[in-house]
Amino acid sequence: MDLNKNKWKIVVLSFVILVALIGIFIFTQIGPYNKNNKKDIIIDISSGSTVSKISEILYENELIKNKALFKIVVKFSDKAQQLKAGKYLLNQTYSNNDIINLLASGKIYQDGIKITIPEGSTSNEIIDILVSKKLGSRENYEKLIQNPKEFYNDFSYLKEDDITSLEGFLYPETYYFSEKLSEKDVLSNMLLAFNRIYSDKFKEKQKELKMTLQQVVNLASIVEKEAVVDVDRPTIASVFYNRLKIDMPLQSDATIQYIFPERKKIVTYNDLKIDSPYNSYKNKGLPPTPISNPGIKSIEGTLYPDDTEYIYFVATMEGKNNYSVDYEQHLKFVKEYKDERAKLNQNKEEK
Incomplete structure (x- = not known):
């Protein structure tokens, strides 16, 4: 009888140790990549990036240790739909949660051209603002705004039959755009912002x-x-x-x-x-x-x-x-x- 009890004690103890080891492993994997390295790392999350794509970018820049666990943390954080495109200033002392919270907050690294779109602006007024800042051509913007199909791959909400223009979906807020962005990328950022607020x-x-x-x-x-x-x-x-x-x-x-x-x-x-x-x-x-x-x-x-x-x-x-x-x-x-x-x-x- 004592032998059986000892066996169960060993099994239970082994299970506890295993769980503890798994816990330690997960904790270290989702924690800071290197808590002693505060060197700045700039990453660029492009418009329409999935959680998988974001995890790859972070992994390649040595900001996370495990892509699969990062995706799990995002899922449990319930912030998958809140992660925003843009440039972010990070370092290896950030945990997975720190990174997720930063990407969800939209506090982007502001090194681009500042563009403020007032609420109630028409698409023509938005084009005026963008062109005045030398962010593309009027002709290209006008063509894209009248052709929502160009954005179907990234923004499925535009696929409704009665949506024939991007007018109304270019969300008004302050953006920071790289001068290298295409007209489509600029508009995609605005469409992404709309998708974010339309909860x-x-x-x-x-x-x-x-x-x-x-x-x-x-x-x-x-x-x-x-x-x-x-x-x-x-x-x-x-x-x-x-x-x-x-x-x-x-x-x-x-x-x-x-x-x-x-x-x-x-x-x-x-x-x-x-x-x-x-x-x-x-x-x-x-x-x-x-x-x-x-x-x-x-x-x-x-x-x-x-x-x-x-x-x-x-x-x-x-x-x-x-x-x-x-x-x-x-x-x-x-x-x-x-x-x-x-x-x-x-x-x-x-x-």
Whole structure:
């Protein structure tokens, strides 16, 4: 009997030792490559890189010891979809978790040309910014933006039938681009940024609303151009949903502005008569494509609109809006706005 007990003790002890050795092995493999070497190493994660590709880059640069374990750590960190393209400054003292957190944070090594894309920029305005910084040609950008198929391999979300342009998906934020990047690479960085912010939560809400991705971004692009302050975005979205629900034209001046090469100071009555698919006074439903590239607040406001019965809204001099259910009340708010604006202009002239 004692012999059997001793055998079990040996088996258990051997198992514990084995587990401990495996634990030590894993710990050392996912820890720093060399905790004493702080020499800077710059790596470049290209747009569309998979976790496998990233692990290869890190392994080749002697920043991780084990590619398979790195991929497992990424999986358990739940940050696989958050790893961002760009240049990163690392060294061998970084553990696998340190590297993953850095790549997910997007704190790239900023040695390129700084490009800031404001929220609500149109694709033409984005092209103007890029070309002014000598990052490619207008002709190439225009061709690529009108041909989403060029990006299908890296961005499957563009494969929906109603997405006919990259307008709306060039996410507005600050980028650092190498002057050696092609036009396609520059646009890919913006598409990657959109893919990053359009979370699984947003995708589930989109399904709940029974909308396509293009419809969400399309409406968000209008909300982006109509809103001045973030608090108004969900309410403005609710107004447009209510108009769509009763088969009323969206009647957004922002869609009229999109028709013109440059933004006009004011949309005139004659402008509302223009024969264009982007004239939301003459045509019902959403325009053919988004009219700008919206920020996350407008996308969020579109996916999570306020629950209202408002049909109309008009700006106030403070930058917000007055909302109304009936047209008579709306006309009163319009008159108030015009009177206040006229008074302000008069005071300016007197000064």
